[in-house]
Amino acid sequence: MRIRGFRARAGLLLLPVPLLLLCLGCEGRKKAAEAKPPLDVTKLLPQAPDDPQPKDGGIFIWGRSGDATLLDPADVTDGESVMVVTNLFDTLVAFRRGSTEIEPSLATDWSTSPDKLVWTFRLREGVTFHDKSPLDAAAVVFSFERQRDPTHSARRATSVFSYYQNNFKSLEKVEAVDEHTVRFTLKEPYAPFLAALALFNCSIVSPRAFQSEGKDADGRYAYNFAQRPVGSGPFVFESWEKDSRITLRANKDYWGGAPRIDKLIFKPIVDAQTRLKELEAGSIHGMDNPELRDLEIIQRNPDLRLLGSPGINVCYLAMHTGKKPFDDVRVRQAVAFAIDKRRIIAAAYNNIGKPAVSMCPETMVGFDRTLIDRTRDVGRAKRLLAEAGYADGFKTSLSYPASQRTYLPDPPTTAIQIQQDLKEVGIEVELRKRDWSALIKETQNGEHEMCLMGWMADIFDPDNFLYVLLDRENAVEGTANNLSFYKGDRVHELLKEAQASYDIHRRERLYKEAQEILFEEAPTVPLVTVPDFRVVRKDVRGYTIYPAGGEFFRHVSFAR
Amino acid sequence: MTYALRRILVTFPLLLAVSLIVFALADALPGDAADWRFAKQPEAKAAWRKARGLDDPFVVRWGRYVKGFATRLDLDRSYQDDEPVGPELFRKLQATFELTLCAMTLGVLVGLAVGILSAVFPRSPLDYLGQVLALGGISVPIFWLGMVLIVVAVKVFDFPFSSNRYDLALEARVKDFATHLYLLESLARLRLDVFASCARNLLLPAIALSTIPMAVVTRMTRAAMLEEMGKDYATTARAKGLRARQVILRHVLRNALIPIVTITGLQFGQLMGGAVLTETVFSWPGLGRYIVAKGVAARDTPVIAGGILLVATTFIVVNLLVDLLYVVIDPRVREQR
Numbered sequence: 001m002r003i004r005g006f007r008a009r010a011g012l013l014l015l016p017v018p019l020l021l022l023c024l025g026c027e028g029r030k031k032a033a034e035a036k037p038p039l040d041v042t043k044l045l046p047q048a049p050d051d052p053q054p055k056d057g058g059i060f061i062w063g064r065s066g067d068a069t070l071l072d073p074a075d076v077t078d079g080e081s082v083m084v085v086t087n088l089f090d091t092l093v094a095f096r097r098g099s100t101e102i103e104p105s106l107a108t109d110w111s112t113s114p115d116k117l118v119w120t121f122r123l124r125e126g127v128t129f130h131d132k133s134p135l136d137a138a139a140v141v142f143s144f145e146r147q148r149d150p151t152h153s154a155r156r157a158t159s160v161f162s163y164y165q166n167n168f169k170s171l172e173k174v175e176a177v178d179e180h181t182v183r184f185t186l187k188e189p190y191a192p193f194l195a196a197l198a199l200f201n202c203s204i205v206s207p208r209a210f211q212s213e214g215k216d217a218d219g220r221y222a223y224n225f226a227q228r229p230v231g232s233g234p235f236v237f238e239s240w241e242k243d244s245r246i247t248l249r250a251n252k253d254y255w256g257g258a259p260r261i262d263k264l265i266f267k268p269i270v271d272a273q274t275r276l277k278e279l280e281a282g283s284i285h286g287m288d289n290p291e292l293r294d295l296e297i298i299q300r301n302p303d304l305r306l307l308g309s310p311g312i313n314v315c316y317l318a319m320h321t322g323k324k325p326f327d328d329v330r331v332r333q334a335v336a337f338a339i340d341k342r343r344i345i346a347a348a349y350n351n352i353g354k355p356a357v358s359m360c361p362e363t364m365v366g367f368d369r370t371l372i373d374r375t376r377d378v379g380r381a382k383r384l385l386a387e388a389g390y391a392d393g394f395k396t397s398l399s400y401p402a403s404q405r406t407y408l409p410d411p412p413t414t415a416i417q418i419q420q421d422l423k424e425v426g427i428e429v430e431l432r433k434r435d436w437s438a439l440i441k442e443t444q445n446g447e448h449e450m451c452l453m454g455w456m457a458d459i460f461d462p463d464n465f466l467y468v469l470l471d472r473e474n475a476v477e478g479t480a481n482n483l484s485f486y487k488g489d490r491v492h493e494l495l496k497e498a499q500a501s502y503d504i505h506r507r508e509r510l511y512k513e514a515q516e517i518l519f520e521e522a523p524t525v526p527l528v529t530v531p532d533f534r535v536v537r538k539d540v541r542g543y544t545i546y547p548a549g550g551e552f553f554r555h556v557s558f559a560r
Numbered sequence: 561m562t563y564a565l566r567r568i569l570v571t572f573p574l575l576l577a578v579s580l581i582v583f584a585l586a587d588a589l590p591g592d593a594a595d596w597r598f599a600k601q602p603e604a605k606a607a608w609r610k611a612r613g614l615d616d617p618f619v620v621r622w623g624r625y626v627k628g629f630a631t632r633l634d635l636d637r638s639y640q641d642d643e644p645v646g647p648e649l650f651r652k653l654q655a656t657f658e659l660t661l662c663a664m665t666l667g668v669l670v671g672l673a674v675g676i677l678s679a680v681f682p683r684s685p686l687d688y689l690g691q692v693l694a695l696g697g698i699s700v701p702i703f704w705l706g707m708v709l710i711v712v713a714v715k716v717f718d719f720p721f722s723s724n725r726y727d728l729a730l731e732a733r734v735k736d737f738a739t740h741l742y743l744l745e746s747l748a749r750l751r752l753d754v755f756a757s758c759a760r761n762l763l764l765p766a767i768a769l770s771t772i773p774m775a776v777v778t779r780m781t782r783a784a785m786l787e788e789m790g791k792d793y794a795t796t797a798r799a800k801g802l803r804a805r806q807v808i809l810r811h812v813l814r815n816a817l818i819p820i821v822t823i824t825g826l827q828f829g830q831l832m833g834g835a836v837l838t839e840t841v842f843s844w845p846g847l848g849r850y851i852v853a854k855g856v857a858a859r860d861t862p863v864i865a866g867g868i869l870l871v872a873t874t875f876i877v878v879n880l881l882v883d884l885l886y887v888v889i890d891p892r893v894r895e896q897r
Binding site: 242269273437 | 596597642842843854
């Protein structure tokens, strides 16, 4: 069947298409006209300006790359969960706004015994939890005891409390002296103690919340604290819609002054592009983890403010020193000489980030400023390999994460760069891409040969990098953080001594010697330290990057 | 009506079989969230496994799972935090359902229109454009299309793009909703401010997702219409003096509709589970993305199993509806059985 007569009219239907294309074309030309000098990340400020007369009220929505896993401050380990709990809870001491210095928080002052083994804290009076129960010495003891005592009722069968396990090995007991005084007793001196107390896992939790629903058959409290947390912080937990949003409301009775905003919403938007577009459209007000290649676009957008702070992190290549051929220091040095950090930064970091020379980042106290990095030297690398008996090179493998990390924005490109660099000196590298959790497992068990990894500061102390990543006590298969399984005796002595000393100059000397040995021994090749970036809309006031991690939205408000 | 009854009864063993396959596959996956959660404590893991009944024989666990689902719509608890996964999965299912519904409506309407016009005017510019669009709809990757849509919407039209289902300032207006079908329920309750907000937030992902069914329906409609139009009854109807419009819409379209309805049903089921990319690009809080982000990435077996079970169930139910629809469209189906 043929039908005639409609054809002329049908053609009209096509008309809107070229018109629309024309519209888009014009728009593109207009935008391309503006061009500005390239971005200098070192000039970025870490803070949106404060408003002398901030506006009250409003919903502040923070876009981030993933959802939280749980909200029990003692049990969290991932950044997405941490940034929520830091707004719900208080700690005895806290980081000064935008800095890594410690200031009083729930504790107004403290004193230590001459041997630095007994610490006594005086608590702020009149502080209450969100459920109106008093925050007293008993609550502080409760918060620490539940992490220490494996049979404590406020502990789930699944609780790991890994931060407590890592940071408070030296803590012997916590006691209430009176209603507003708490005493901590250490087994051995531990220099990072005060800094460790500012960490989220030391948040003071409400004992009454735990007790509110009675006990299960196994003697544990039934209340699911990790899903419905109760603290004393500037924000109160309201609801959690998994993978969609976590809503907190302002604590109008906060002892440090009520937040200006009414509500704080954490919204996971996995794709960085989508996150940025929502920010541009104004449906969210701030975001973390912008893609490095978008920074210039963000900088040019008049509606947005790009914030930056030198990161306290290190991305590194670890070689398993317990396995051939990496048991030979000459082979490790050869690898260190073969790698071109600047080219990696150009290829995989959009030229943003600083080459790292030590496993202790430059931004951390105790960093050895006298260290001068190796420059790439293929001939020397080959000579070292020949001396070690590998004149014809060898075959090995490199395990790296499939998903990006803050310190590793483009894992495959970084891995390929390393592969190419090593190929030039005769080392054949097989790349092994791994899911994040699989990579953790593989490397903790020591099943890898080489791996690409990174570390971000938890506690602002060099101990958190050097001891955690390179001491032999952390090289136990199954739980290792020392992924090179380096077991040097002298480094161990130095790190333990530094841990027990409270004299900062002495500690710096000890860490300097340790870093020099580690540089020569090269169990790892530190690659790069990446700055932290955040983006907020122009009308956001008072937002500050906290260099030691976590997000604190207490001071945030909107411009009038 | 025995056909309809039989068709409905077959659904139950089908669902049971699906649950067995899903449960067995999830069970066979090496490693799960618990390995990671209890990385350093084998004793705690053993205690937890015992408390959760994970050491029971497979059949016992499957029976418990099916019973929980059949009686309480319970889908077990997460391996990551021991929270029930059902409520969250149902909430996401509803988000995906609204997205799929809008995308299908849009896709089928446009697809039908373009398909019919292409068939009526074969080898006309309109036909060629329709075919190009259909081919494009199938071959353009949705994450790219989604990204372009967002950029154009935000940059050119100043569209308030948001991945929330409604503007969060309207929270108080949805507090008393019985379902998470915000678009449909706000319409039913005549809360037009909420409806407008929902519709606005659904617009971009629905357009992006609609390209898939649109393309398929266009091609299918064109082919089926051309075939039916070539048959004798169409020529006869024309010869009897019926207007072209009547022949096409009343006779030819009705006969061409059967394969179109079939493909629409299949597409609906596919989009329910396969909207992951759209949901990821637009950060839509839907089921597919949730299964991938919370289930697959973290190896949370109950989330994977529960999510797939819900998708499979929706697929089966939609196809059941399609089969029942045949009875309405095609009298022959009724008579044959």
